[in-house]
Amino acid sequence: MAELAELVGVLKAAGEGTRVRLLALLADGDHSVKDLTEILNQSQPRVSRHLKLLADAGLVRRNAEGAWAYYGLAQQGDGAELAAWLIARLDENDTERRRDIARQAAVRESQQAQASAYFATVASSWDLLKTLQVPEEAVEAAVVAALGGRKVETLIDLGTGTGRMLEVLAGSYRHGFGVDSSREMLAVARARLASAGIGQAQVRLGDIGDLDVSLGPAEVIVIHQVLHYFDDPGRMLAQARRLLAPGGTMLIVDFAPHDLEFLRSEHAHRRLGLSSAQMAGWAAAAGLTVAGVEEFPSANTERGLTVCLWRLSTPL
Numbered sequence: 001m002a003e004l005a006e007l008v009g010v011l012k013a014a015g016e017g018t019r020v021r022l023l024a025l026l027a028d029g030d031h032s033v034k035d036l037t038e039i040l041n042q043s044q045p046r047v048s049r050h051l052k053l054l055a056d057a058g059l060v061r062r063n064a065e066g067a068w069a070y071y072g073l074a075q076q077g078d079g080a081e082l083a084a085w086l087i088a089r090l091d092e093n094d095t096e097r098r099r100d101i102a103r104q105a106a107v108r109e110s111q112q113a114q115a116s117a118y119f120a121t122v123a124s125s126w127d128l129l130k131t132l133q134v135p136e137e138a139v140e141a142a143v144v145a146a147l148g149g150r151k152v153e154t155l156i157d158l159g160t161g162t163g164r165m166l167e168v169l170a171g172s173y174r175h176g177f178g179v180d181s182s183r184e185m186l187a188v189a190r191a192r193l194a195s196a197g198i199g200q201a202q203v204r205l206g207d208i209g210d211l212d213v214s215l216g217p218a219e220v221i222v223i224h225q226v227l228h229y230f231d232d233p234g235r236m237l238a239q240a241r242r243l244l245a246p247g248g249t250m251l252i253v254d255f256a257p258h259d260l261e262f263l264r265s266e267h268a269h270r271r272l273g274l275s276s277a278q279m280a281g282w283a284a285a286a287g288l289t290v291a292g293v294e295e296f297p298s299a300n301t302e303r304g305l306t307v308c309l310w311r312l313s314t315p316l
C-alpha cells in the first residue's frame, strides 16, 4: 500500500505525452540519454528532465556509467506496475509511436554499423588486442572447466569474432556454430578453424541482436567479450535465451565495471563493464539463474581490467 501523495506523484510523472513515449521506448530495452534525445528529436536537457521525473517517481531506473547514463524500466514497485499497465494499452500503430519505433530501430542500426566498422579495421590484429587487455589464459581455462568435461551435441558462440572460443572448446561439442556481424572477423575465424582442423564448427554472418531461433536449440551458448558492445545487454541475453535447450548452460565472459572511458570513445564499447547485480537481473528477466561467477583480475594494475565469467543455467 502506498500513501496518497506518493501514488499521485507516480501518476503525475507518467501523465505526460513525451514521458509515456519514453516508457514505451524503454520497454524495448535500455537506452542512453543520447539515444533517447535522437529518437524523440528533442533537446537533451528536456529529455533529461523528463527522465529525472520518471526516475524520481520510480517508473524508470538510472544506471550511471562513466560519462554516460543508461535508463531502463523499473523492475518492481508501483512505478513499474503503472509503466507496464500503460505500455500494454498503447497502440503500436499510433502515428507518433510508429515514428518512435522506426527511429529507435535506426539508432540501433547506426550503432551496429559503427561497431562493424570498428571490427572491420581490427579483425586481423584482434587476438593481439585481446592479449593486451585481459588474463586470457586463465579465462579460457575457466571456460573449458565450466563445462565439466562433458561433450554436448550443439554449442553456439555468439559474436564469435575470430572463432577463438570455438577453437578452445572444440573438444566439448559435436556441432559448433559461430555467429558474427563482421565479415572480416569471420574471414579470420574460418582460416583459424581450418588450420586447426576443426571441421565440426561453422561460422556464419548474422546479427545477434536479432537472432534466428532456428539456429538452436543448443545445450551451451557462449557470449565471450561481446555484451559490452550492446546498449542493452539484457535484451541481447533474452534473445540468446531463446536458442538455449532446456537444462542448457550459458557462459558469459565480460569485463567487470570499470572507468576506462577511452574504450568507449576509441574501441566501440557501449557499456563500461557489467556488474554481477546487473547480470543477475538480466538473467532473471530471461528466465535464467546465475549458477556461478568467477573473477579474473588483470596483471596490469594501472590500466588493467577485471574479467568475469558468469555461468547461467535454465530450469530443466
Ligand SMILES: C[S@@+](CC[C@H](N)C(=O)[O-])C[C@H]1O[C@@H](n2cnc3c(N)ncnc32)[C@H](O)[C@@H]1O
Pocket: 112, 115, 116, 119, 158, 159, 160, 161, 162, 163, 164, 165, 179, 180, 181, 182, 185, 206, 207, 208, 209, 223, 224, 225, 226, 229
Ligand atoms: C570483442 S569481439 C569478441 C570476439 C570473440 N567472442 C572473442 O572473444 O574472441 C566482439 C565481437 O562481437 C561482434 N558483434 C558485435 N555486435 C554484433 C552483432 N550485433 N551481431 C553479431 N556480432 C556482433 C563483433 O563483430 C566482434 O567480432
